[in-house]
Amino acid sequence: MTKEVAVLGGGCFWCLEAVYQEIKGVEHVESGYTGGHVDNPSYEQVCEGTTGHAEVVALTFDNEKISYRELLEIFFTIHDPTTLNRQGNDVGTQYRSAIYYQSPQQKEVAEKVVAEMANVWDAPIVTELSAAETYYKAEDYHQNYFRQHPLQGYCAFVVAPKVAKLRKMFIDKVKATS
Template sequence: MAVQTITLGGGCFWCVEAVYELVDGVLGVESGYSNGQLRQPSYELVCEGRTGHAEVVRVRFDDERISLREILEIFFTVHDPTTRDRQGNDVGPQYRSAIYWHTPEQEAVVREVHAEADRALGGRVVTELAPEDNYWPAEAYHQHYFAQHPQQGYCAYVIAPKVEKFRKTFRERVRG
């Protein structure tokens, strides 16, 4: 087994986390904050939009079972990479579309898949690309949020449709 980690920001981390927790080959998902200036930010400070952090998920995966390319193809399908600092009604720099790599090898794949998505979407992709920096895990109550609160309003009306889109589009990648 060859384990890799990639950090993804696709709006609210609850949405991205809920999808990747279902992906076959993903070993773990952790919600957190990345690429901001403040050390050890809190949810409240990040929500104010002044720390520079994005809400992200760190995705640990077995690259012998699922490739980084596949991880990124799922990412570009389950969120809107064409809106700056926004996903639906979630607005602010913390909700930006972002991919933060961990190795130079990942950077090459990230840039390639990003360019393909940008061509497919008419040159409108605004996803930030950078090495992961200043990551901090989100508070415990944010971890596995959708799995613990599927009937909560935001979960039912915002996250559930994204999960369903993943299930339909990537049937062969859903954990068995």
């Protein structure tokens, strides 16, 4: 087994966390912040949009069960990579589409996937592609948010449809439920 880490930003971290928790080969998903200039930012600071951080998820995955490329293909399916600093009603640099690569190999794969996805979307892809920066874990109450609050308004109307889309489009990659 070979473990890798992927750090992705695609709007609210609750959405990405809920989706990637369902994927075979993804062993751990953690919501956090990266890409900014403030040490140990709080959620409130990040929401103000002045720290430069993006809401992200850090995924630990077994690349013998799922590849980095496959994770990125899911990423580009469950969020809109063509809207600058926004996902739906979530607006601000903290909601930007971003891939923080951990190695030259991840950078190369990400560049290829972005180029391929440019043919899929009608508008230009604005996903930031940057080397990994200091990552900060989000507060505990943000971890496993969708699983703990599936009926909360945002979860029911924004997160749940993304999870449903994943289950429909990538059923072969979804963990079996017990």
